[in-house]
Amino acid sequence: MSDFLENKKQSMAILGFWDEVSKKTLIHSLETRYKDEVLKEWCITDIVPNGNEFLFKWSKRFLPLSDEEIQLKYR
Numbered sequence: 001m002s003d004f005l006e007n008k009k010q011s012m013a014i015l016g017f018w019d020e021v022s023k024k025t026l027i028h029s030l031e032t033r034y035k036d037e038v039l040k041e042w043c044i045t046d047i048v049p050n051g052n053e054f055l056f057k058w059s060k061r062f063l064p065l066s067d068e069e070i071q072l073k074y075r
Helices: 002-015 023-031 036-041 067-074
Strands: 042-050 053-060
Touching (some): 023 042, 036 042, 036 067
Antiparallel strands (some): 042 053
């Protein structure tokens, strides 16, 4: 069994691999890169491919996050 896994590991190192991630998880990961002042009032609501780049749609939050909510969700 370990030979099989070692073969797979070597193949992945050479060829690369795909990783499926939900849109919600990706958005959360991206939002963690932004300052608390931005996250307090804004959130990413959509992602659209644009050639080799992506556009992020930011929407104003109906209720701003508190400092405590930001710490719990993003930090």
